[in-house]
Amino acid sequence: MATTLSSLLSRTHLTDHDEILSAANAVLKKSKGDPEAQHVKAVALLKLDRFDDALRVFEAGGDALKERARLEFAYALYKSGRPEEAAEVAGLDGAERGLRHLLAQATYRAEEFERAREVYGQLGGREAQTRGEENDSGREGELVQKKKPAREDLEAFETAYNAACGCIARGELGQGEVLLRRARDLCNALEELTEEEKVAEIMPITVQLVYVLCRLGKMEEAERLSSTIHIPDIPDLSTRHIAQVNALCSSAEPTNPYLSQRLFSNTPKLPASDRLFTYQSSTLRQNAYAMDLLTLKTSGVAKSTSAFLSTQTDLPTSSSIATISVLNAAATANLQTGKAGIKAMLPLLEKRPNDVGLVLTIIQLYLKDNNHGTALTLLTTFLNRLEASGTPADLEIRYTPGLVGALVSLYSLQGRSATIRTELANASAYWQEHSQSGRPPSSLLRAAGSALLASQDPTDLRKAGEIFESLLETDPADRLATAGLIAAYATTAPEKITQAHLDALPLSPLEAAGVARPPAALGPVSAKRAAPQKEKQNKAKKLRKSRIPKDFEEGKKVDPERWLPMRERRGVVAEEKAGSRSETPTPGSKIVGGGGGGQGAQKKKKKGKGGSGEVGAGLGGYMCGMAGVLHCRVD
Structure with missing residues (x-):
């Protein structure tokens, strides 16, 4: 049968996948279990983008075909919108390099980003250069880590686009904009691409650029660029939907909310093979609810958001859950603010006492009414209850960096610096002990260390030094952490400050201007005696007559x-008549040297006069x- 299939395939062109599929079907009619014909048929279906049909072939062929064509089977699962199963197949022992490439992409698509980073890191290096896979493995492996764009990122439009996406993910929108423009220009300059191919490649770059311009507040340019995109021509359905949303958001002028809602929902349902990432679908869900609120569908939003929240198992500090809680509160209050909105939301808090989004919404309404005290009381009561619970989940909510930041902001309005230091120190201690990833929130640790540096207590300074030490373990190039460590240990533990720490800091303006540093920055103070200085003779200030007491005598020492x-x-x-000193002065006692008492100090006090x-x-x-x-x- 293999010979028959080979003779059939020899009469077809290699790119004519329909004829190859027909030849494979002809063989399978005579022998249903022919493994080579099944393999060829599965590959032909994959080439024709018929991924579900290819999976049916693998199911019919059983374990023998799946093992024979393991790469094709994993690819069929991946393209059918089942990346978790694809990663499981591709990650089996003894996987060849092609399967490891697929494993990296499947884990990334399944949002297992840490594992994807590890696999891409294994695929990079010299072997990737030897195989000509730098753009497929080595560069992508670096991009999932924090890094600055390098020179090689600017050499091809693909690498420039990937570097731009990395910058955007890290919040470096300005750098992302520059790289996106660079990618677009490089693609336009390619002579080997046809005009149609250039349009297809530039389309996602332009959609991404519109998003970045909106985030940067460049609304007029975003609207102008968005108008150049013909959305119905975008073949990728998920990209088409995102482009439609960006077009609505990039409008510089207010639009009709009912028309916007119609345009927002006027996109086809996305297939499983083109599903969005969780953060994308979460944002689009929020946008849909916001559109409904703008069109006054408050009761429907309240009902659907309540149903959504009741099915969630993640912590309420998740941004996707907390945002839906805010929308649910707004819909329940019928978009009212002020006292009316608070009155409508407080009963919800009794039903959902751990709802972080709801608590923050009510606090925001209190702050808008300048009721800072009640806002602080509500937040501290909420956090104290979580802390008293003591369960791991409640403690994780209690010390969420966002909630700690909100509490610190409210304390700062009252000038309670000591309480702020205590709160940040407790939060940093919690995360240093309980961080599952081994990397506590760096922003919180920085804030805690900086706050503790303001204290003169050696214990607080030592805690600050420990915090900055942990930050340097994560990022040895962190200059802020280096400066903080030096400041914290300069008086408490100078032996922990190394020359490397000192060399890592930039020169001060005085040093850059040529002022010499001391021979030992942290060494003992020089024993050289300072030159004697003439004491300055301060001129006695002349008092005004109105400030001089009546019994004032010039030259007499003031008590x-x-x-x-x-x-x-x-x-x-005591009075001279008593002949002895009394511990408690009596109304008739005298004050020795009691200047400032005026004449009343020498005369009897008149009845009824305080004098x-x-x-x-x-x-x-x-x-x-x-x-x-x-x-x-x-x-």
């Missing part, structure tokens, strides 16, 4: 305890002390 209450002065003596006698002077001093206490905030 330093004149502002203290009588009971706290050391010079209190400026002994009691009056004591009360004045007491109130002065209290003023100091009241102006000192206790955190």
Whole structure:
């Protein structure tokens, strides 16, 4: 049968996959179990993009065909929208290099990004260069890690586009815009591509560029560029849908919400083979609910978002869940704000006490009404309840960086710096101990370390040093962490500061101008005696007559305890008639050196007059002390 199939295939052109498929079917009519004919038929169907039909051939051929054509079987699963199963087949022991390429792509499509990074890293290196796979493996393996675009990224439009996508994913939108324009120009300059091929290659680049321009606030340019895209001509359905959404978002002028909703939903349903990533589908779901709210479909949004939230098992801190919670709160409150909106949302909080999005929405409404105290009380009550629960899930919610940041912002409005340091220190300690990935949130650790540096407490400084040390373990080139470590350990543990730490910091403006550094930045202070300096003679300030007491004598030393209450002065003596000192001054006692008392200090106090006698002077001093206490905030 193999000879018959070979003779049939020899009479067909290699690119004529329909004829190859017909030849394979002819052989299979005579021998249904012919493994070579089954293999050829599966490959022909894959070439014709008939992926579901190819999978049916593999199912009919059984394990023998799947093992014989393992690469083709994994590819059929991948193209049929089943990347998890494709990765399982491609990742079996003894996989050839082609299967490892497919494994990397399938794990990426299944959103197993860490595993995809590892596989791409294994595929890179010298072997990739030898096989001419730098653009397929080595470059992609580097792009999934944080890096700056290199010179080779600008040599071809494919690598420039990939580098642009990496920048966009890291939030570096300005650099992403530059690389996207570079990719478009490189593609236009290619002579080996036809005009139709150029249009097909530039289309996704343009759609991505419109998105970036919208994010950068360049709405007029985004709208102008979006108008050049003929959306119905985009063959890829997911790209077509995204382009339609970007066209709506890029409009510089307000549009009719009912027309926008119609255009938003006027795209065909995406097949399983062209499914979106989770972050894409989540954003589009939010957009759909927002469109419904703009067209006043509040009851429908409230009902559908409640149903969605009831089926979710992820933590409520997930951005996709928290955003839907916000939309649900807005729909339940019938888009009301202020006290009316808060009144409508508070009953929801009783039903969903752990709903992070709902709590933050109510807090935002309180802040809009300048009710900062109630907003802080609501958030601290919510977080304290989670902390008291003690369960791993509740503690993870409690120390979510976003919630910690919100709490710190509210504390900063009240100037509670000590409380801020405590909160950030506790949050950083939690994540350093419980981070599953081994990489605590760097933004939170930076904030905690910086806040602890402001303290003069050696314990806080040591904690700050430990935090910056952990940041340097993750990224040794982090200059902020290096500077923080030096500042924290300079007085508490200078032996932990190495010359490498000092060399990593840039020169200060003075050093760059030529001012020499000390021979030992952290060494002992030089014992060389400083040159004697002439003491400055301060001129005595001339007091105004209105400020001079009546009994003032020039040259007489003023009592330093004149502002203290009588009971706290050391010079209190009893009247001469008593003949002995009394611990508690009596109304008739004298104050030694009691300047500032005026004439009332020497005469009897008149009945009914507070005057400026002994009691009056004591009360004045007491109130002065209290003023100091009241102006000192206790955190």
